[in-house]
Amino acid sequence: MRFVPRFTDGQEFPHALGKIVCVGRNYADHARELDNPVPSEPLLLIKPATCAVPLEEPIDAPFTRGEVHYEVELALLVGEELSHATADEAERAIVGIGLGLDLTLRDLQTRLKEKGHPWETSKAFDGACPLSAFQPLSQVPNWSALVFTLEIDGEPRQRGEGADMLFPVPTLVAEMSRHFTLLPGDVVLTGTPAGVGPLSRGAELHFTLTGGLEIITHVVE
Ligand code: ZN
Numbered sequence: 433m434r435f436v437p438r439f440t441d442g443q444e445f446p447h448a449l450g451k452i453v454c455v456g457r458n459y460a461d462h463a464r465e466l467d468n469p470v471p472s473e474p475l476l477l478i479k480p481a482t483c484a485v486p487l488e489e490p491i492d493a494p495f496t497r498g499e500v501h502y503e504v505e506l507a508l509l510v511g512e513e514l515s516h517a518t519a520d521e522a523e524r525a526i527v528g529i530g531l532g533l534d535l536t537l538r539d540l541q542t543r544l545k546e547k548g549h550p551w552e553t554s555k556a557f558d559g560a561c562p563l564s565a566f567q568p569l570s571q572v573p574n575w576s577a578l579v580f581t582l583e584i585d586g587e588p589r590q591r592g593e594g595a596d597m598l599f600p601v602p603t604l605v606a607e608m609s610r611h612f613t614l615l616p617g618d619v620v621l622t623g624t625p626a627g628v629g630p631l632s633r634g635a636e637l638h639f640t641l642t643g644g645l646e647i648i649t650h651v652v653e
Contacts, residue, residue: 435484447617452479458623483561498539503624507532514609522605528566590627
């Protein structure tokens with residue numbers, strides 16, 4: 433079944449989800465916690481539309497394949513075609529902001545990385561990208577003031593601030609559009625702050641984002 437992005441007012445976006453373009457290591461503190469160098473240009477990857485499931489629904493993680501790490505990220509809904517866009521054009525093409533959970537099979541990813549193999553199977557499996565509804569944007573927000581949080585079983589785990597991104601939203605989306613044409617219905621994930629870790633069965637997850645988005649869900653037992 434095709435995933436159609438929705439707005440928080442219940443309206444469906446007129447295009448089905450295309451691809452999800454992600455950036456690795458867009459927060460210096462997260463790069464450090466995984467012992468990765470801080471990059472000088474964004475490390476991009478794509479998750480297919482088949483990864484998307486509603487974040488509001490219980491998370492069915494593939495625990496039989498090893499540790500499943502959560503990474504909460506600011507998600508952007510693209511409303512216009514972007515190719516070799518300027519930062520200004522990129523910024524104006526974003527029609528909604530929400531949250532995405534970039535799920536990663538960390539054991540598998542580590543093994544594949546060690547061998548120098550592609551690690552798609554650790555990031556692009558079905559259900560690997562729970563996506564929230566998007567808060568509609570009538571004007572460009574103050575990106576650096578956006579804050580999102582994740583608590584697990586009542587404990588603060590991740591807190592991201594636009595101001596801490598190594599590549600701010602307009603620059604990041606413009607750079608993405610130089611590698612891959614972005615189309616209406618594509619989603620951009622903007623990287624995760626420090627605090628990633630393994631999900632556990634039955635855990636309760638509580639997400640918030642500036643603008644009033646709040647979601648409480650849980651991991652399937
Ligand atoms: Zn990520």
